[in-house]
Amino acid sequence: MSCRATVIVPTSIDRGPLLRYSVGSVLRQTVTDLEVFIVCDGAEDDTRAASEALAHQDSRVRVFDFPKGTRRGETNRHKILTNHADGEIVCYLCDRDLMLPHHVDQMHRALTRHDFANCGYLDVKEDGRVVPEFKLDSGNSAQRARLVRNGRMGVMLSTMAHRLDFYRKLPFGWRTTPDDWFTDHYMQHQMLSQPGCRGVGLATPSIVYFKRGHHPGWPTQQRAEELKVWSALINDPPALAEKLYGALGEVLTDRLTLQERLKRALLVGGHPPAIAFRRWLRRRLRR
Template sequence: MTNIRATVVIPTFDHGPLISLAVDSALRQSVPVEVFIIGDGVPEAHKPFLHELAAREPQVRFFDHPKSSGRGERYRDAALAHAQGEIVCYLCDRDLWLPDHVAQLLALLQGADFAHSLPLHVRDGQVLFFPLDLAHPAYRSQVLRRGNRVPLSCAGHTLSFYRSLPEGWSDTPHGLPTDWHMFRKFLFRPECRCASGVLPTAITFPSPPRKDWPPQARMSELQAWQERIVDPVQRQALVLQLLQMAIKARDQELAAYLGRI
């Protein structure tokens, strides 16, 4: 493959058929990408699909590993040694991207080392937003010290800056969220330039509130969102709706902040 603009990392363990929709959204990107599916103890029953997918799609590679003690962090680091993209983007195996997600991160990372799209979660039938501007020292300090506000599927960074870090993906200390542990390695470095996107190009579906859902219910939820994303008219209406909701969420957070000072 030539002219690869981004390496897409999709860690996976046991979300089964949901990953088919996640991968599809990665392959629909408006710029050329390579897709690294990084297995961390994938059940044997799910492996044939992933091997077949990698054989069918030249952009896709499946890295099959036994279950690690954590979330396969070291597997991610090892895979990135083979990356060819200018940037690295992450996609959870149960999330979806709009077709211009990677293009947006590429634009943001022209002047930054770490960036993200508009952070949001779909939860309990609602869309929750996490207003954030990592270019502002106060927000950067908040993420460093209080907790992560950037879902994995929203995040990206340049490959060159990742390779300059003293340590990349590594085993997460007990009690810390995996993504936050990695992202802080960027944010702790003063020379790391950060950028926050304002467009909703990644739709995230966190697992904890869905832990009791049957597999078909989760698949049906993603399929309904995928239909809105794939159709250009529905996608435009979705983006406008999400932007309006995000502005309201930002204003509410700002009002709460002003009320505390």
């Protein structure tokens, strides 16, 4: 029986404490007609136990337990999407990230007319600052051509989604990624390289993203505490709105600062370029 979305949550080693929050954010989506596949890639006992506990609590959750595969076990994702997935669309969520409640609905609506979609996200820094980001509009022909031409660039796994029927027509699907590529970028490159692929970028943020590089050396439990705080925020709309308005204010302040810097950099003899040109032209005409 088909459903509206399949959500793939890859996990491994000791990430069990994160799953109650990351998977929990999927189970609280406004779209309830979905299935959640936790894909264990060499998971330790505690992570498997945490995964099974979530499956026991909610019948929409299934656990696929694999030994550690090459890279991030991409071939296992292909097996699952080929043989087990029933969603109209496929979303992904890193076990350290969170979905805002409208994420699956936003992606599903976009993918009624497109094959691949990516969305904006909230980038949470180590010091707690929140920066709204939108790295790629996969519906923009120039940006897409640059990605396809240059390769080795793309968006984060949690911010991408695609139609399942489109995936099953691809030449390869998820496969072992060369060492000099990110696994998610390699998959996106394959999809967006297809001549018939209809891509779309959604600037509205619907993922809360915690980049590993922003938190070097953080143990899993410390990451779990951060996800706990953000999970509480997501479940408290007024508090979340206050956080988002604060982030918007920082973005606008940064933009104003950048504009002022650009203006100063472009001054010619202390004047904006247009005024400086008119002054120069008047001097020339007087000669």
